[in-house]
Amino acid sequence: EKGGFDHFMLKEISEQPLVVQETIGQRVFFENEFEPYKEELPKDIVRGISRICFVACGTSYHAALIGKFLMEYLADMPCEVDYSSEFRYRNAAVNNSVLTIAISQSGETADTLAAMREAKKRGSYVLAITNRLGSTANREADFSILTRAGLEIGVAATKTFTSQLVTLYILALYMGSCKRSISKKILDETLSYLLEVPKRLEEYFPKFLNDIEKSAKIYSGYKNMIFMGRGINYPVALEGALKLKEISYIHAEGYPAGEMKHGPIALLDPTTPVLAIATRSAVTYEKVLSNIEEAKSRRSRVVALISEGDKDAVNLVNDILYVPDVPEIVSPIYNVVPLQLFAYYAAVWLSRDPDKPRNLAKSVTVE
Numbered sequence: 001e002k003g004g005f006d007h008f009m010l011k012e013i014s015e016q017p018l019v020v021q022e023t024i025g026q027r028v029f030f031e032n033e034f035e036p037y038k039e040e041l042p043k044d045i046v047r048g049i050s051r052i053c054f055v056a057c058g059t060s061y062h063a064a065l066i067g068k069f070l071m072e073y074l075a076d077m078p079c080e081v082d083y084s085s086e087f088r089y090r091n092a093a094v095n096n097s098v099l100t101i102a103i104s105q106s107g108e109t110a111d112t113l114a115a116m117r118e119a120k121k122r123g124s125y126v127l128a129i130t131n132r133l134g135s136t137a138n139r140e141a142d143f144s145i146l147t148r149a150g151l152e153i154g155v156a157a158t159k160t161f162t163s164q165l166v167t168l169y170i171l172a173l174y175m176g177s178c179k180r181s182i183s184k185k186i187l188d189e190t191l192s193y194l195l196e197v198p199k200r201l202e203e204y205f206p207k208f209l210n211d212i213e214k215s216a217k218i219y220s221g222y223k224n225m226i227f228m229g230r231g232i233n234y235p236v237a238l239e240g241a242l243k244l245k246e247i248s249y250i251h252a253e254g255y256p257a258g259e260m261k262h263g264p265i266a267l268l269d270p271t272t273p274v275l276a277i278a279t280r281s282a283v284t285y286e287k288v289l290s291n292i293e294e295a296k297s298r299r300s301r302v303v304a305l306i307s308e309g310d311k312d313a314v315n316l317v318n319d320i321l322y323v324p325d326v327p328e329i330v331s332p333i334y335n336v337v338p339l340q341l342f343a344y345y346a347a348v349w350l351s352r353d354p355d356k357p358r359n360l361a362k363s364v365t366v367e
């Protein structure tokens with residue numbers, strides 16, 4: 001049932017090109033109006049909304065943070081993101097001009113269900129994005145979109161995360177078109193970037209798997225690690241750190257690289273390496289390079305995600321994880337893959353079972 005893979009996690013990571021393909025589906029091809037989710041979320045509802053509030057936990061929360069960037073950039077929609085467990089205990093100002101979007105692959109996470117109920121009580125519309133038809137979130141929400149990842153068995157969320165991301169890109173484009181806040185050029189361009197993902201990801205695995213495994217071996221020898229990224233890749237740094245701590249038990253924290261100098265840089269020394277997301281298309285690329293230099297001058301070992309063809313970042317770092325050179329807006333889909341693999345191989349090198357990390361369950365149905 002693992003289809004020749006040693007673990008479900010590796011199988012599920014490898015399924016991502018197909019999952020992206022399935023999630024994009026046929027609905028993004030259009031002649032006049034771009035309306036992929038018109039059945040799930042009617043256009044007049046979108047037009048009546050002035051703000052979005054995301055609620056989610058764990059990896060789904062990281063998808064929501066990326067969703068905020070997408071909603072702002074592609075739909076010009078004000079957005080906030082909350083942990084479900086925090087949203088429900090504060091006086092969240094949501095009402096019928098707010099769309100609360102709950103993201104949960106299982107659709108059964110107790111805190112997210114409670115946040116959805118709270119939002120509804122306050123008069124907000126609730127849209128659930130889940131991977132499970134018939135799940136509680138799917139049934140209770142006013143509107144519901146299903147991601148197309150297929151069943152995920154590994155406790156670590158991998159392919160469900162990428163399918164959430166792809167759904168959020170399409171949803172942001174749809175909302176932007178309903179509100180007429182996106183230009184035809186950006187819409188067409190972003191869709192064309194998305195359509196390239198399955199093929200480029202497919203090519204990625206055979207090319208880079210061994211390099212990632214080798215780097216993971218080196219870093220599995222450390223007890224702590226800092227992940228840093230900026231902009232739309234800051235949530236990817238958080239996700240890389242969560243994956244690593246969850247399955248390898250190496251202590252890892254993600255930071256927006258610009259925050260390092262406000263405290264966390266005090267942690268850096270030869271015992272604390274850094275993983276930097278330094279892909280070339282980012283507007284903050286130069287800034288990340290100087291963040292890497294700061295880490296180097298504290299004698300931290302640095303491994304970085306670097307775009308193929310890059311000539312600058314390569315000279316600064318100890319170890320390189322290459323990723324395809326893609327536009328910044330779609331880079332999270334590519335960048336998360338080596339981080340998932342890095343965590344996977346670190347766990348395997350440490351003889352920890354990546355499919356069944358200690359103290360964790362696949363669905364967290366208690367509050």
Ligand code: M6R
Pocket residue numbers: 057058059060103104105106107108109112155156157158243246360362363364
């Ligand atoms: O089913 P959900 O998406 O609501 O689950 C949320 C978190 O429990 C989940 O993402 C958790 O953080 C994963 N094990 C991370 O890999």
